[in-house]
Amino acid sequence: MIQTGITKLDDYLMGGIPDGKSLVYYSHPGVEGNVFGMQTLYHNLAEGKKCVFVASSSDPSMIKDMFKEFGWDLDAYDENLIVVDAYSGLVGATSNEKYVVENPESIDLLNESIEKVMEELDENSTIMFESLSTIMDLCGEKETIDAVKNWNLHGMLYEHVLIYNFTAWPYDSKTLDLIKHELFDAVITVGGIAERVIYGQYFGVLKTEWSDIELKSMLFRVLRPGGIRIYIPKIVVTGPYNAGKSTFVHALSTRAVSVDRIGTTVALDHGHVDHKGFSADIFGTPGQERFDPIIKMLSGEAMGIFLVVDSTNTKDFVRAKQMLEITKAYGLPLVVIANKQDQSGALKPEEIRSHFNIPENVQIMPTVADKGEGVFEAFEALVNKITEVV
Amino acid sequence: MSGYSLGIEKIDELIGEIRSGSNIMMIGPPMSGKDDIINTIIYNGIKDENSVIFVSTREPGERVLEWFKQNDQDTFDAHIGIVDCVTKTLGMVASDTEYIKRASSPVDLTGIGVKISQFFEEFLMKKNIPNTRLCINSLSTILMYSNIQTVFRFLHVFTGRVKSANALGIYVVEDEMHDPQTIATLKQLFDGMIEIKSNGDGFAMRIVGFTPKPTPWFNYEIDGMNIILQESE
Numbered sequence A: 001m002i003q004t005g006i007t008k009l010d011d012y013l014m015g016g017i018p019d020g021k022s023l024v025y026y027s028h029p030g031v032e033g034n035v036f037g038m039q040t041l042y043h044n045l046a047e048g049k050k051c052v053f054v055a056s057s058s059d060p061s062m063i064k065d066m067f068k069e070f071g072w073d074l075d076a077y078d079e080n081l082i083v084v085d086a087y088s089g090l091v092g093a094t095s096n097e098k099y100v101v102e103n104p105e106s107i108d109l110l111n112e113s114i115e116k117v118m119e120e121l122d123e124n125s126t127i128m129f130e131s132l133s134t135i136m137d138l139c140g141e142k143e144t145i146d147a148v149k150n151w152n153l154h155g156m157l158y159e160h161v162l163i164y165n166f167t168a169w170p171y172d173s174k175t176l177d178l179i180k181h182e183l184f185d186a187v188i189t190v191g192g193i194a195e196r197v198i199y200g201q202y203f204g205v206l207k208t209e210w211s212d213i214e215l216k217s218m219l220f221r222v223l224r225p226g227g228i229r230i231y232i233p234k235i236v237v238t239g240p241y242n243a244g245k246s247t248f249v250h251a252l253s254t255r256a257v258s259v260d261r262i263g264t265t266v267a268l269d270h271g272h273v274d275h276k277g278f279s280a281d282i283f284g285t286p287g288q289e290r291f292d293p294i295i296k297m298l299s300g301e302a303m304g305i306f307l308v309v310d311s312t313n314t315k316d317f318v319r320a321k322q323m324l325e326i327t328k329a330y331g332l333p334l335v336v337i338a339n340k341q342d343q344s345g346a347l348k349p350e351e352i353r354s355h356f357n358i359p360e361n362v363q364i365m366p367t368v369a370d371k372g373e374g375v376f377e378a379f380e381a382l383v384n385k386i387t388e389v390v
Numbered sequence B: 001m002s003g004y005s006l007g008i009e010k011i012d013e014l015i016g017e018i019r020s021g022s023n024i025m026m027i028g029p030p031m032s033g034k035d036d037i038i039n040t041i042i043y044n045g046i047k048d049e050n051s052v053i054f055v056s057t058r059e060p061g062e063r064v065l066e067w068f069k070q071n072d073q074d075t076f077d078a079h080i081g082i083v084d085c086v087t088k089t090l091g092m093v094a095s096d097t098e099y100i101k102r103a104s105s106p107v108d109l110t111g112i113g114v115k116i117s118q119f120f121e122e123f124l125m126k127k128n129i130p131n132t133r134l135c136i137n138s139l140s141t142i143l144m145y146s147n148i149q150t151v152f153r154f155l156h157v158f159t160g161r162v163k164s165a166n167a168l169g170i171y172v173v174e175d176e177m178h179d180p181q182t183i184a185t186l187k188q189l190f191d192g193m194i195e196i197k198s199n200g201d202g203f204a205m206r207i208v209g210f211t212p213k214p215t216p217w218f219n220y221e222i223d224g225m226n227i228i229l230q231e232s233e
Ligand SMILES: Nc1nc2c(ncn2[C@@H]2O[C@H](COP(=O)(O)OP(=O)(O)OP(=O)(O)O)[C@@H](O)[C@H]2O)c(=O)[nH]1
Pocket: A239, A240, A241, A242, A243, A244, A245, A246, A247, A248, A263, A264, A265, A266, A285, A286, A287, A288, A339, A340, A341, A342, A343, A367, A368, A369, A370, A371
């Protein structure tokens, strides 16, 4: 079994891709689906695995450069990276690669090279097709489909994992249906949220042969360097006055701003978190009651909520409970932050649970926000809740 | 949503404002000044505070920028995004810049598509610029590496995106390089054409598709940023 190296996707795939299986990243034109295959390839090289890159639309001498854009240095893996050059022949360039397809428009020649490389590999490996759509454009839809069937069969035989990047141009609808439903063991769709233009990207699991996971779509963004990050556009941090919300937002964030007056937040805090494959924008609300409309407004489009309480300040728990009610109405994933654990008299999470009557399925995480203790554990707890497999 | 004008005086008067969401093919023989004409149309867009997305298959991105710098320093905080399909094809290592994103090659339609979409998002969503011109110079280069069905599929997607973005699309095609069937196939995707033909010593142009009848042919001369039309025949 190999991993895709993409946060959450491996969970959705029940751990990754079993040996001998095939997976296609099926992308709508204009979204960055091609990065998925690259990230999977890099992840496997970094794991010490042998990998094959089938170049169809890029000069092999440019491949390292392409990966470097994401901060992925391939120099250390020369031994383990094999390139099948199905590009140079197209532009009349000479190739330095061991496996060269003299005429990339010939499916037979390509087929020959792919079969050969699969046979000659001395261990089960990951084979990544840079662009199945380019192969299809050059060799024809029917011809390519037949070849893919053969490659997947070979993959099964030699227990290689085959990864394909595919851009869903308006091909024959039969072709697209075959790709989406029949040819591959797993299909990951990569799409765009569009209104006039594409302004957001998501991926989802359309099918897997080895598990029956319900389809779930995740927003993502691509960082350079960094690669694919699960994107959570809005997490709201709420809680009573002076509980440590602003401190919590700043402790998590790579960059953050607060609109404060005399030490209390009057508008909101905004921070950006980049942690373990997640990229999130977090918004802190003011704590005082007169700002409750802001909490409602902010919670509207949120994907999750932190409720911060000062663990020493039991008299504020009434207020906290009231805020819990305001936000609970939205039915969002919620994590309670038991802050100021460093102070004497601070209640432990389980004590807070009984005070509040908080159900067992809501996690309560201890933190010392001004020292940054526990804040990332709390973040992980919430994003896991937001992205959990249903 | 306002429409577009080409910046070629007499022609703009004749055809009126071009509806937003329109896609136009510019077709003409080699050496007829198509590059200058397309640059003029872009330049006119910049003056109108449009953003410009320019897919260059024949010149590195830096060269395209230079043309504008040479001709007019002032426009240079313009919102221009170049998709450079040349530099990496030549095997040169160069990273992206504020104005230039690089595709792997003219075969890399996936990459070209991603970069066009990113500029669209940047200009329309992040910078809130309502009008954008997308120029591809040229389809003929792309057709050297990909067959007509492939290019048709690509254009089908992106002429559609131009439409939904209320942008203006202009696509350059070399005359005489393609068979009539290819041209006929491409034509189906466009709302109108800028046709160029050689005419005695020089060249003439006309616009088809935006008026009930094609405009008359105009001989023209190029003077820096200006296309100067002579009297029609
Ligand atoms: N001892 C201790 N002090 C903390 C901790 N977290 C925050 N504080 C302090 O608590 C005070 C209030 O913190 P803020 O982050 O401003 O609280 P807030 O919830 O944003 O407050 P409002 O916006 O006014 O509602 C500050 O003086 C912080 O330094 C903690 O874990 N331990």
